Each structure stands twice: as structure tokens, then as C-alpha cells.
């Protein structure tokens with residue numbers, strides 16, 4: 443009988459765990475309740491929080507470093523097919539719709555990489571879309587310290603990039619889906635070429651070097667490369683805070699990869715996990731049939747992804763006082779694991795309202811917020827024999843995509859041989 447690995451969660455950690463376990467010869471079943479943090483991010487792909495890289499470079503007075511990526515992470519990224527993880531400096535720089543320029547270890551291929559555009563002029567089309575004020579974004583970006591150091595200038599210009607009246611109001615995701623159509627990309631390329639030509643004439647021939655758009659360039663796959671080739675200058679998206687076309691592209695790529703790997707995917711909510719002495723048994727919310735497995739990878743995300751829930755004592759109070767104090771966080775399923783806050787234990791809180799979130803829920807200097815540090819206590823990713831943890835579900839690890847992938851690959855490999 444083949445070795446069966448059960449993966450809980452289909453974000454970057456669960457997907458990479460399934461990839462590694464399958465490539466190690468295991469039979470893999472993946473149970474997921476749906477989208478998590480991996481589908482919410484804007485398309486920057488970090489190994490550590492990017493502020494750390496900027497702080498380190500400032501302290502050392504050196505350029506922002508590009509840390510090596512392991513071959514295994516690179517091969518997972520190649521299989522996923524949506525990220526660019528360059529192996530040579532300069533690191534990618536992405537522009538946010540809030541007007542910041544920031545480095546990243548990699549990027550979704552739809553995002554405009556400004557890392558190699560030192561001293562150049564970048565154009566942003568004016569549109570009537572809420573959330574895309576090209577003049578304000580361009581002014582704020584031009585004032586960003588990293589942009590000034592790189593001599594990057596951002597300017598708004600008139601370009602009719604919306605084709606239909608409703609496109610002033612539909613969501614970024616819906617507009618991105620319209621750009622999955624190659625004919626629409628052809629139309630947009632022509633409009634941009636004309637508008638760039640007119641703008642260059644107005645500027646007495648000073649050429650534009652790139653065009654920055656909103657999160658609109660494809661929901662199934664990024665069309666930025668094809669658009670750039672047709673326009674003749676790099677064209678790509680800005681990074682948005684939550685809910686982006688890049689997140690939709692992650693979801694689409696995740697489904698393609700699971701199909702290609704032949705992983706059985708079950709869309710359901712895990713409820714409890716027990717070990718009966720021989721195998722793990724998973725109970726789910728919608729189906730009464732339990733799933734048995736030899737090894738399990740918990741990759742259910744942290745507080746953002748639904749793997750960890752905030753549960754201060756008052757949640758059990760009913761109409762009276764809570765029966766007892768307790769730790770204020772819990773895994774979202776019953777499982778034989780303990781939680782920790784970073785590297786330290788998770789204490790029972792004195793207040794029935796839980797910890798003072800005003801004090802602990804925000805990162806302070808280099809210390810992450812409690813909401814990003816809490817997770818399963820599993821040194822090296824192993825919580826118990828045959829039970830592994832990866833990604834945001836792990837206590838005290840950076841909440842980044844590449845950390846999720848690295849720990850997912852390690853957990854998947856270990857689970858396949860447990």
C-alpha cells in the first residue's frame with residue numbers, strides 16, 4: 443500500500459508541501475477550505491519582511507542584497523509558473539498604489555519591475571477608477587526616498603486604457619479577467635502606443651521608459667510580458683494592499699499545478715485530527731467520511747488565513763464570567779499540537795478580554811506583531827511523529843511567501859518519508 447500524506451491548506455505552504463510529497467513518491471490528498479493569505483497578497487514575493495532588507499542596507503551603507511534561492515524553491519516556483527525570482531542583483535523593486543517603492547526578493551510576473559530602471563521616467567495613465575488616482579500616486583512615488591535615490595520619475599498621462607463604461611466601477615479582479623483575452627491586450631497595446639507617442643511629442647521627444655498600471659493585467663495568467671512586447675517598453679502592475687489580480691493568478695496557478703501533479707483535492711473545512719495508534723484520521727465539516735493518512739502537514743495559515751483563531755476567555759463566557767482563564771489563540775481545528783508566541787510559550791491571559799491588542803497587535807521595530815508570531819510550536823517544522831507544520835501556521839517564522847514555500851517543501855518531503 444502506498445504512503446499517504448494528507449495536506450491541510452492550499453496556500454503557498456500547502457501547495458509546496460503537496461509538490462514535495464508527490465515528487466517524493468507519496469500519495470497526496472489535500473483538504474482546503476478555500477483562499478488564504480497567499481491569495482490576498484499583492485504579488486510581491488519576499489523571503490524576509492522587506493523592511494529588514496532596507497534597514498540592513500541602510501545600516502551597512504551597502505546596496506540591498508539579493509539572497510540565494512535554493513534549487514528546490516526555484517524548481518517549485520518554475521512549476522507554479524507565475525513568479526520571477528532573479529538570481530542576480532539588482533533585486534526587483536515594485537511600486538505600491540499607496541505611493542511607496544520597495545524591494546522584493548521576487549514578484550508576480552504581472553508586476554512592473556522598477557529595479558533596473560534607474561534614472562528613467564515612468565508613466566501612469568489617468569482613469570476615472572476609484573483607487574487609481576494617477577496624479578497622486580505619481581507624485582507620492584516620485585517623492586519616495588528609494589525612487590529619488592534611483593533617479594526614478596513618475597508622471598501621470600492621458601491614455602484611454604478603459605474600453606467600456608462599466609470599467610470605471612468594476613473591481614480590479616473583474617477588469618483583470620477582461621485582460622485574459624488576447625484581443626483585449628492587443629487593443630490596450632495600441633491605445634498605450636498612441637498615448638505614449640502623443641506624450642513624447644508633448645515632451646519634445648523625451649521618451650517614456652515604462653508604464654505602470656493598476657492590478658488589471660490578467661486573472662488566469664499575467665499578460666504583462668506580451669503587452670510590454672507589443673508596446674515596446676516595460677508595462678506592468680502596481681502592488682496593491684489586499685485583494686489583487688496577482689492573488690487570483692496564484693489561485694489559478696495553484697489549481698493548474700495540483701492537476702498536473704495528480705493531487706486529490708477536497709474542498710472542505712478540517713474539523714479535527716486524531717491519531718488512532720496506527721494512522722491519522724481527519725474529520726471534516728461537510729462530509730462524514732473520515733480521511734486516513736500516514737502523515738499530515740498542517741499548512742492552514744495563521745490568523746489571516748484562518749489556521750489560527752483569536753479566542754480570548756470572554757468568547758466562552760456566555761452570559762456570565764468565563765469558566766477559567768486560557769491562552770487567547772487556538773488552532774482552528776482540534777489537533778494534538780501546542781501553540782506558541784514566536785519562540786516563547788503562549789501564556790494564559792489575566793484579562794478575560796485577552797491580551798492588550800493595542801500593544802501587541804502591531805509590529806514594533808524589528809519585532810513582529812503577536813498576530814503574526816502566534817502559531818503551532820513545531821521546532822524544525824515537526825510537531826509530533828508524522829505530524830508536520832508549514833507556512834504561517836508555524837510559530838515565530840516570518841510571514842512571507844518564500845518562507846511558506848521553504849517550510850512547505852521541507853514538511854512535504856519529511857511527511858513523505860515519515
Ligand SMILES: Cc1cc2nc3c(=O)[nH]c(=O)nc-3n(C[C@H](O)[C@H](O)[C@H](O)COP(=O)(O)OP(=O)(O)OC[C@H]3O[C@@H](n4cnc5c(N)ncnc54)[C@H](O)[C@@H]3O)c2cc1C
Nearest residue numbers: 451452453455475476478479480488712743747833834843
Ligand atoms: C494582505 C496580505 C499581504 C501580504 N503581502 C505579502 C508580500 O507582499 N510578500 C510576501 O512575501 N508575503 C506577503 N504576505 C504573507 C504571505 O501571503 C503568507 O506568508 C503566505 O501566503 C502564507 O502561506 P500559507 O500557505 O502558510 O497560508 P495561507 O495562504 O493563509 O493558506 C492557508 C490555507 O489553509 C486553509 N485553511 C485554513 N483553515 C482551514 C481548515 N480548518 N480546514 C481546511 N483548510 C483550512 C485556507 O483555506 C488556505 O487554503 C501577505 C499576507 C497578507 C494577508
